[in-house]
Every structure is written in structure tokens, then in C-alpha cells.
Amino acid sequence: MSTSPFSPQPNPEAAVYVISVAAELTGLHPQTLRAYERMGLIEPGRTGGGGRRYSHRDLERLRQIADLTSAGIGIEGVRRIMALELQVDALRARNEELLAELDAVRRMLAMRGAAQAPANKLPVLHQAAGQSMVVWRRRS
The missing domain is CATH 1.10.1660.10 (Multidrug-efflux Transporter Regulator; Chain: A; Domain 2)
Incomplete structure (x- = not known):
């Protein structure tokens, strides 16, 4: 179509x-x-x-x-519900951005190898066996 x-x-x-x-x-x-x-x-x-x-x-x-x-x-309740829905939408969008960034970091690490990547440009990664990965950004 x-x-x-x-x-x-x-x-x-x-x-x-x-x-x-x-x-x-x-x-x-x-x-x-x-x-x-x-x-x-x-x-x-x-x-x-x-x-x-x-x-x-x-x-x-x-x-x-x-x-x-x-x-x-009531109208104030409606106003609050709608504001919260906008906040949820913004948080979902930000979550998707962060997931895409995490995926990009994982791909980069897989391609370069963690030992070869410059330490000051990569986020700090902590991962326990069988658990989720946490990414912390270093501040310049």
C-alpha cells in the first residue's frame, strides 16, 4: 500500500x-x-x-x-493527570535515548575491546555476572 x-x-x-x-x-x-x-x-x-x-x-x-x-x-485533577502524562512521555523518550546510547557503547566496546579504548573517553562500566549493566558517565 x-x-x-x-x-x-x-x-x-x-x-x-x-x-x-x-x-x-x-x-x-x-x-x-x-x-x-x-x-x-x-x-x-x-x-x-x-x-x-x-x-x-x-x-x-x-x-x-x-x-x-x-x-x-475535577478540573485540577484533569490538569494534574495531563501534566503527569506529559512527564511520563518525556521520561519514556529519554529512556529510549539512553538505551540507544548504551547500545552504541556496547557496540563500540565489542568492536574495540575494552582494553584498547581510551579510558578517559569511555563511560565507567560495572557489570556483575548475570545482572544488568550500569553505565556511569565521567564528568570532564
């Missing part, structure tokens, strides 16, 4: 939905969308004339807010 140049994948960050369409797609009233914006839970894009434009990501966020509030969670 190929992607045609005439039907590109939409960017989830592209602010394309007017407020009436966003309200219909999320099942929320336009005033609710405006209220969520005033509360700082959502930040839609703006046109040159000041009209709101919502992205697909905004619609997902609005649905999540609606789900949480309908489950009895």
Missing part, C-alpha cells in the same frame, strides 16, 4: 478544525471548548482574524478531558 502524493497523511498538529466542527467531533458544546481554553487545558491555533482552529491532537485532548470529567475528576 503506497501513499499517493495527492493524499498525504495529515499532520496531527495542523490546526484545521473550526470550533463548530471540533465541538461536533468531540461531542462537546462550543462554550465548553472556550471554557477549557480559558482554564488553560487546551490551546487551539488562531487564524489571522483571531478565529480558533483545532488540530487532531487538540480533539484527542478534548475527548480525554471529557472522559476524565465525566468520570468525576
Whole structure:
């Protein structure tokens, strides 16, 4: 299945939905969308004339807010949950970066041999038999 140049994948960050369409797609009233914006839970894009434009990501966020509030969670709880989810996403991304870096160090050690590598440029490695490897970076 190929992607045609005439039907590109939409960017989830592209602010394309007017407020009436966003309200219909999320099942929320336009005033609710405006209220969520005033509360700082959502930040839609703006046109040159000041009209709101919502992205697909905004619609997902609005649905999540609606789900949480309908489950009895207050606005401050929703705000905290969403902040924690952003933090978890950032930590996952950082973890993947560190795993990639660890993999690169392991490959380098395998290619060069630990004894041949310059000690001041490699991280300090400690590994007990049958356990995970811990990498400590030396600070310059």
C-alpha cells in the first residue's frame, strides 16, 4: 500500500478544525471548548482574524478531558493527570535515548575491546555476572 502524493497523511498538529466542527467531533458544546481554553487545558491555533482552529491532537485532548470529567475528576485533577502524562512521555523518550546510547557503547566496546579504548573517553562500566549493566558517565 503506497501513499499517493495527492493524499498525504495529515499532520496531527495542523490546526484545521473550526470550533463548530471540533465541538461536533468531540461531542462537546462550543462554550465548553472556550471554557477549557480559558482554564488553560487546551490551546487551539488562531487564524489571522483571531478565529480558533483545532488540530487532531487538540480533539484527542478534548475527548480525554471529557472522559476524565465525566468520570468525576475535577478540573485540577484533569490538569494534574495531563501534566503527569506529559512527564511520563518525556521520561519514556529519554529512556529510549539512553538505551540507544548504551547500545552504541556496547557496540563500540565489542568492536574495540575494552582494553584498547581510551579510558578517559569511555563511560565507567560495572557489570556483575548475570545482572544488568550500569553505565556511569565521567564528568570532564
